[in-house]
Amino acid sequence: MPAAAEKEMKIITLQEINRLAREEPEQLVLDSERKYERNVAAAAQLVADRFAEKPIILLSGPSGSGKTTTAHRLGGELERLGIKAHVISMDDYFFPNELIEKEPDGSIDYEKPQRVDTELLREHLEKLSRCETVALPKFDFTTGTRLVGETISRTSDSAVIIEGIHALNPEVAGKCKDIATCLYVSVRTRISGRNGELLHPSKIRLMRRMSRDRLFRGRDISGTVTMFGSVQRGENLYIMPYKDYSDFDIDTFFDYEICIYKRIIGELDGKKGELENGGLFAGLLPQFVADTVSLSPELIPSGSVIREFVG
Numbered sequence: 001m002p003a004a005a006e007k008e009m010k011i012i013t014l015q016e017i018n019r020l021a022r023e024e025p026e027q028l029v030l031d032s033e034r035k036y037e038r039n040v041a042a043a044a045q046l047v048a049d050r051f052a053e054k055p056i057i058l059l060s061g062p063s064g065s066g067k068t069t070t071a072h073r074l075g076g077e078l079e080r081l082g083i084k085a086h087v088i089s090m091d092d093y094f095f096p097n098e099l100i101e102k103e104p105d106g107s108i109d110y111e112k113p114q115r116v117d118t119e120l121l122r123e124h125l126e127k128l129s130r131c132e133t134v135a136l137p138k139f140d141f142t143t144g145t146r147l148v149g150e151t152i153s154r155t156s157d158s159a160v161i162i163e164g165i166h167a168l169n170p171e172v173a174g175k176c177k178d179i180a181t182c183l184y185v186s187v188r189t190r191i192s193g194r195n196g197e198l199l200h201p202s203k204i205r206l207m208r209r210m211s212r213d214r215l216f217r218g219r220d221i222s223g224t225v226t227m228f229g230s231v232q233r234g235e236n237l238y239i240m241p242y243k244d245y246s247d248f249d250i251d252t253f254f255d256y257e258i259c260i261y262k263r264i265i266g267e268l269d270g271k272k273g274e275l276e277n278g279g280l281f282a283g284l285l286p287q288f289v290a291d292t293v294s295l296s297p298e299l300i301p302s303g304s305v306i307r308e309f310v311g
Contacts, residue, residue: 010189011198012255014291017191021259021293029299032254036305040070043248044077047159047181051083054181055159056129060167060242061185062235064205064212066252066305070185071163073303083159086152090164090172092137093121097144108144111165111234113172122174125162128154129179165234168242184246189253191288199288202232204253206285207261208309214265215311221265252305258288259295260310 020028047057057074061067068089075085093116103109117137124134131154138149154160166172168182187201206228213219243249297310 008188009201010251010253011192012189013192014194014258014288017255017259018291018293021256021295025256025295025299028256029254029295029301032256033301033304036252036254037073039250040073041077043183043250044074044081046248047074047078048081048083050181051159054179055154056125056176056180057159057161057183058167058173058176058180059161059163059183059185060165060169060239060246061252062165062202062205062239063231064208064309065186066308067163067165067185069303069305069308070250070252071161073305074183075161078159082157084155084157085159085161086154087161087163088136090116090121090162090167091141092139092146092149093117094139094146096146109234111231111238113166113169113238116164116166116172118172118174121162121172125160125173125176125179128152128160131156165239168245169238170242170245181248182246183248183250184243185250185252186243187253188249188251191258193284193288194291197284199284201253202235203285203288204258207258207265207289208306211261211264212309254304254306256295256299257306258292260297260300260306262289262292263294263296264310265289 017028047054059067059071059074061070071087075087078085094110095115095117097108100108100115109115120137124136127134133151133153135151136149138147139145140147162173168184170176173180187204189204190201191199191204193199206224209231210221210224213224214221300306300310
């Protein structure tokens with residue numbers, strides 16, 4: 001089965017990344033992007049092969065995995081195969097904040113499955129599978145309210161992609177295996193360091209969030225690291241238990257990406273204490289960043305997943 005091979009964890013050495021970054025930076029970026037494109041194309045072909053029986057695609061993945069860009073890139077590949085695609089964010093099915101029970105500290109946990117209006121979501125999935133018209137909701141994160149979104153009608157030659165962290169959770173999306181192909185999107189590659197130590201994919205996704213938070217959310221590295229434990233807890237509780245429900249895994253790792261983050265987040269040696277307090281391996285992330293060759297973000301193609309994190 002194609003999905004089985006895609007579930008294998010891959011390893012690349014930092015030595016090889018650095019060699020290519022020094023000698024052939026443009027080719028390194030191009031090859032990385034093409035590898036991802038082949039992965040998305042394979043997923044699209046799987047969807048197309050099942051399309052007559054399964055016109056719904058449920059796409060899940062943890063924070064920093066590149067779900068949104070991948071969902072739209074998948075839609076583009078499907079259209080190349082003659083299948084139109086509607087991309088819907090599961091976040092738009094959030095209950096209004098006023099209906100959600102707050103945490104003991106008064107905050108709202110946006111990662112809990114109970115955040116999603118599962119009854120409405122399942123109703124819409126069933127209707128869309130039957131080519132019925134639905135009025136989509138639209139969640140406003142600024143006000144915490146749910147608005148009325150666009151109305152869509154799925155035709156017999158179109159698919160619907162639902163992307164969100166709970167997309168593979170049957171308690172949220174229901175038992176949709178009969179009408180849906182399930183995809184899992186995440187970093188599936190580890191980087192091997194100077195002494196053979198491995199940088200876990202979660203740390204690569206952490207660097208993505210460090211970059212995005214610093215550039216666009218006014219949050220420094222300390223703030224991102226402080227949230228790391230909570231993010232991992234949510235992933236372990238609500239996402240990881242269901243990743244094996246996927247029919248195909250899409251690896252969103254790019255061989256060159258750590259070289260980009262080095263330039264944006266800077267050296268981490270002065271942040272070792274904060275990183276260790278955040279539950280990260282003592283000195284491991286600073287060591288990897290220090291050992292990495294830097295590349296300019298200008299090398300990144302405009303439609304790349306990495307643009308989600310560097311703009």
